Every structure is written in structure tokens, then in C-alpha cells.
Amino acid sequence: MGVGELIGYPAAILTTAAFVPQAWKSWRTRDLSGISLPMYALFTLGVGLWLAYGIAIESWPVIAANGITLALAGLVLWLKWRHR
Amino acid sequence: MGVGELIGYPAAILTTAAFVPQAWKSWRTRDLSGISLPMYALFTLGVGLWLAYGIAIESWPVIAANGITLALAGLVLWLKWRHR
Structure with missing residues (x-):
């Protein structure tokens, strides 16, 4: 594993995992x-495109990270839309 | 430009630009x-690692997108820390 992967994997895990406490807080407190x-x-649309990009380049890490983020950011978007 | 770039660039622009209305709203309304x-x-730390990843693999699009996102997410983090 090169220096890129050593930094890239924790980066992907952190920016994906970050949406767990936000989605949980938004769901719980409304x-x-x-x-x-x-x-x-904008973010949910962008993450949907990142997911399509992962499928286009057949990259499982990109697909997995953006699939999870899409679900979490999509939940926050839906809650915000309902409580706007 | 292949299909990857055709999807990847708008994806990067959207997920970066998304933090402009959030940072502006947080700054204006507190x-x-x-x-x-x-x-x-978690997100600011992760974006900082993405920036380091961009430097490690010498990718200017990754450096630019994550440099901008780091500044915007860092501003929201700082405002939240002050108003916690």
C-alpha cells in the first residue's frame, strides 16, 4: 500500500462516517x-454523481463510500424538506 | 474526456459548492x-486528509476541491464550536 492509499482510505472513511452523527441528530431531534x-x-446530487462515477470507473471504494453518504445525506435532505 | 471525467468533474464541483450556502447561512444567522x-x-479532519492525499498523488483537481471545502467546513466547525 502506497502513501496515497495510507491517506486516502482514512480520508474516505472520515468524510463518510461524518454524516452518521448529523443524520442521527437530525432524525432524533427534528x-x-x-x-x-x-x-x-447540491450535496446529495453531487454524491449521486460520485456514485455514478464509481460505477463508471468500477471502483468499489468510491461506490461504497458514496452509496453510504448518499443514504445519510438524502435522509437529512428529506428531513429538512419536511421541516422547512 | 472520458465518461469518468464527464461525471467526476460536475460531482466534484457540486460537493464542493454545496458548502457555500451552508457556510453563508451559518455565518449570517449564527x-x-x-x-x-x-x-x-470528523468531516473537516477527513477533508484535510483528502487535501494531503491530493498533494501526495499530485492531483490539482483534488487539491483545489478539498482546499475550498476545508475552508468552508472549517468555518462552520469554528462557528459551531463557538455557539455550542
């Missing part, structure tokens, strides 16, 4: 007041 | 109540 709707609209 | 502190701590 407090979406400080959350930006345009952010989650 | 309403951080629905924002998860652990999310922004």
Missing part, C-alpha cells in the same frame, strides 16, 4: 433550523 | 442549533 436546504440539495 | 459538532469535526 431540529433542522441551522441546516441549509440548498447545501443538502 | 443559527447552528441543528448542526452536528461531531459531523463537522
Whole structure:
């Protein structure tokens, strides 16, 4: 494993795992007041494209990381849309 | 430009640009109540590692996208820390 993978894998795990506490907090409290709707609209669309990119280049790490992030960011987007 | 780049560049632009409306909303309103502190701590650290990854593999798109995201997510993290 080169230096790229040694940094890249923890980077991917952190930026994916980060959405777990946000999705959990938003689900539990239904407090979406400080959350930006345009952010989650743009971000969810972007992560959907990252997932398509992973499929296009047949990269399982990209598919897995973005599949999980898509579900979590999509949940926050849906909650924000309902509580806007 | 292959199909990967055709999907990958808009994906990178969207997931980076998404943090502009969030950082602007957080800065303007100082309403951080629905924002998860652990999310922004993990995410900012992860984006910092993505930036290091971009430097390690000498990829300017990765460096640019994550440099901008680091500044924007770092601002939200700092505001949340102050208003926790």
C-alpha cells in the first residue's frame, strides 16, 4: 500500500462516517433550523454523481463510500424538506 | 474526456459548492442549533486528509476541491464550536 492509499482510505472513511452523527441528530431531534436546504440539495446530487462515477470507473471504494453518504445525506435532505 | 471525467468533474464541483450556502447561512444567522459538532469535526479532519492525499498523488483537481471545502467546513466547525 502506497502513501496515497495510507491517506486516502482514512480520508474516505472520515468524510463518510461524518454524516452518521448529523443524520442521527437530525432524525432524533427534528431540529433542522441551522441546516441549509440548498447545501443538502447540491450535496446529495453531487454524491449521486460520485456514485455514478464509481460505477463508471468500477471502483468499489468510491461506490461504497458514496452509496453510504448518499443514504445519510438524502435522509437529512428529506428531513429538512419536511421541516422547512 | 472520458465518461469518468464527464461525471467526476460536475460531482466534484457540486460537493464542493454545496458548502457555500451552508457556510453563508451559518455565518449570517449564527443559527447552528441543528448542526452536528461531531459531523463537522470528523468531516473537516477527513477533508484535510483528502487535501494531503491530493498533494501526495499530485492531483490539482483534488487539491483545489478539498482546499475550498476545508475552508468552508472549517468555518462552520469554528462557528459551531463557538455557539455550542
